[in-house]
Amino acid sequence: MDKEIIKVENLWFRYDSSWVLKDISLSIDEGEFVGIVGPTGSGKTTLVKHFNGLLKPTKGRVLINGYDTRKHKASFISRFVGYVSQNPDHQIFSQTVYEELAFGPKNFGIKDVERRVREVAKLFKLTGKLNSSPFSMSMGEKELLAIASILSFDPKVIILDEPTIGQDFVSYLELVKLLKKLNQRGKTIILISHNVDMLAECTNKIVAILNGRKLFEGSTDVFFEKKSVLKKLELPVPHKMKLVKTLRFKERLLDLDEILEWFRE
Amino acid sequence: MIITQYVERNGLLHKVDVRVKLLFFSSIVVLSFTTTNPLINISLIFLLIVLSFLSNIAHEFLVKIKKFGMLVLFAGIIWLFLYRFSLFTKSQASSKVILTLGPLVVDEVGISYGILMPTRILVMLLSPLLFLMTTKVKEFIEGLLRLRVPYPVAFTLGLSTQMIYHLGDEYEKIKQSQISRGLDLETKNVFKSIKNHVPLLVPLTVRALEVSEKINIALNLKNFDFKRKPRLKKVRLKKVDYFFVLLSLLLISISLLNVGGVI
Numbered sequence: 001m002d003k004e005i006i007k008v009e010n011l012w013f014r015y016d017s018s019w020v021l022k023d024i025s026l027s028i029d030e031g032e033f034v035g036i037v038g039p040t041g042s043g044k045t046t047l048v049k050h051f052n053g054l055l056k057p058t059k060g061r062v063l064i065n066g067y068d069t070r071k072h073k074a075s076f077i078s079r080f081v082g083y084v085s086q087n088p089d090h091q092i093f094s095q096t097v098y099e100e101l102a103f104g105p106k107n108f109g110i111k112d113v114e115r116r117v118r119e120v121a122k123l124f125k126l127t128g129k130l131n132s133s134p135f136s137m138s139m140g141e142k143e144l145l146a147i148a149s150i151l152s153f154d155p156k157v158i159i160l161d162e163p164t165i166g167q168d169f170v171s172y173l174e175l176v177k178l179l180k181k182l183n184q185r186g187k188t189i190i191l192i193s194h195n196v197d198m199l200a201e202c203t204n205k206i207v208a209i210l211n212g213r214k215l216f217e218g219s220t221d222v223f224f225e226k227k228s229v230l231k232k233l234e235l236p237v238p239h240k241m242k243l244v245k246t247l248r249f250k251e252r253l254l255d256l257d258e259i260l261e262w263f264r265e
Numbered sequence: 266m267i268i269t270q271y272v273e274r275n276g277l278l279h280k281v282d283v284r285v286k287l288l289f290f291s292s293i294v295v296l297s298f299t300t301t302n303p304l305i306n307i308s309l310i311f312l313l314i315v316l317s318f319l320s321n322i323a324h325e326f327l328v329k330i331k332k333f334g335m336l337v338l339f340a341g342i343i344w345l346f347l348y349r350f351s352l353f354t355k356s357q358a359s360s361k362v363i364l365t366l367g368p369l370v371v372d373e374v375g376i377s378y379g380i381l382m383p384t385r386i387l388v389m390l391l392s393p394l395l396f397l398m399t400t401k402v403k404e405f406i407e408g409l410l411r412l413r414v415p416y417p418v419a420f421t422l423g424l425s426t427q428m429i430y431h432l433g434d435e436y437e438k439i440k441q442s443q444i445s446r447g448l449d450l451e452t453k454n455v456f457k458s459i460k461n462h463v464p465l466l467v468p469l470t471v472r473a474l475e476v477s478e479k480i481n482i483a484l485n486l487k488n489f490d491f492k493r494k495p496r497l498k499k500v501r502l503k504k505v506d507y508f509f510v511l512l513s514l515l516l517i518s519i520s521l522l523n524v525g526g527v528i
């Protein structure tokens with residue numbers, strides 16, 4: 001599973017006058033769970049919008065599954081990389097949840113739309129709501145629907161841009177569980193988040209952006225060891241890391257289940 | 266929440282009284298409408314650009330001009346060929362044919378329309394833009410009140426300029442989220458293109474309602490009273506103001522001469 005799915009080469013980008021992304025190079029392999037961190041305004045959203053061709057490099061090159069994003073429409077590149085927009089109200093337009101989930105697959109001309117929709121609905125516990133209106137859903141439900149409506153066309157990569165679900169503890173655990181499950185099934189996941197606990201729990205790789213430049217790219221374990229980098233980004237050490245330290249665990253990070261297991265013992 | 270287009274600078278147009286500015290920019294638009302001379306429109310665009318320099322917002326202004334570039338180019342090409350079928354243009358039987366591309370004929374009148382219409386569109390877009398970039402919403406509303414526009418009307422007008430800008434932003438985001446789900450907005454097929462815009466219009470309507478709802482709540486929280494007109498301080502016109510009044514009168518005179526068929 002070491003196939004490179006996203007490759008960024010010396011990417012420079014500006015909306016109008018000043019550079020927002022400066023000489024960024026990175027690569028993401030299929031099956032990875034990548035966290036992107038950086039202060040607000042550092043260019044995270046701008047960067048990931050290059051991953052499905054919504055934005056094209058001013059200078060440099062972005063290759064998605066081997067396709068140069070400048071040479072293909074965003075609606076084509078999006079087949080491989082699904083970007084979940086920050087506000088679900090920007091996408092919901094259908095009369096039923098079913099149609100909303102079927103929108104992507106239909107646009108991409110995928111066969112078996114019905115099966116896909118039912119599968120994804122089951123995963124998100126939306127089966128009972130397929131015939132109801134998405135406009136009557138709560139904000140949390142709408143956000144889940146937005147993620148589901150990307151997964152329904154089964155892109156190789158899914159990008160979550162600062163999901164606000166998962167901010168309370170219960171939905172946090174739910175989201176973590178769901179994302180890990182998807183990743184175990186082979187989905188490449190890119191998660192933009194300020195939540196160090198979620199990043200430590202889920203990701204195996206971190207890309208840190210500061211003022212439009214790449215500050216760090218490497219494994220999550222190494223990232224949270226780098227005190228100087230964390231300081232520059234004004235990020236706290238995740239609780240789990242503190243726990244690992246105080247309890248003098250093995251070198252490597254444990255995941256939540258392992259820690260719970262340890263407490264049970 | 267509301268993103269203003271106002272660019273805070275210490276520039277020429279920032280200093281001009283709102284009423285004078287309204288008069289001035291209206292006279293530019295009126296002149297652009299009444300003239301059939303592409304040169305006048307080009308001069309007006311030039312004037313707007315010079316004013317943006319004098320107001321220290323040239324950079325921001327030129328970026329916006331660039332955004333309209335494609336639209337204007339497109340309009341130019343359309344008018345170049347299609348003016349012949351327009352109800353508004355005079356007969357062109359005598360116009361010298363310059364180029365024939367199959368069924369498409371380019372003649373002298375076509376070329377002048379191909380320049381006139383896009384420059385006219387540009388003036389109509391850029392004038393309000395420059396006005397809003399150098400005028401605070403609050404000033405705009407107060408200016409309208411000084412011109413005896415009823416308060417609710419003035420207030421709504423001021424707010425709607427912000428809404429339009431805000432919704433432009435929303436529209437961009439909506440577009441991006443639907444493209445992310447494979448919606449093809451770049452299709453060459455016109456009918457398909459129209460159909461493909463439906464998934465944009467529904468969320469846009471929803472967002473528009475939500476934004477106005479939020480504004481409403483914000484105003485209620487601030488105990489805003491639509492019926493109570495704010496007190497206006499007396500303001501005196503300055504030298505710059507008189508200069509712009511004169512300039513406006515000049516522009517209006519040219520319009521009048523145009524309408525009278527003198528030029």
Ligand SMILES: Nc1ncnc2c1ncn2[C@@H]1O[C@H](COP(=O)(O)OP(=O)(O)O)[C@@H](O)[C@H]1O
Binds near residue numbers: 042
């Ligand atoms: N559509 C846009 N037009 C102009 N500038 C933008 C636009 N979107 C973002 N920016 C600017 O680009 C910079 C990076 O923004 P963004 O990528 O949204 O950062 P982040 O997601 O890390 O908060 C910011 O300075 C922001 O103001």
Ligand SMILES: [Mg+2]
Binds near residue numbers: 044045046161162
């Ligand atoms: Mg962002």
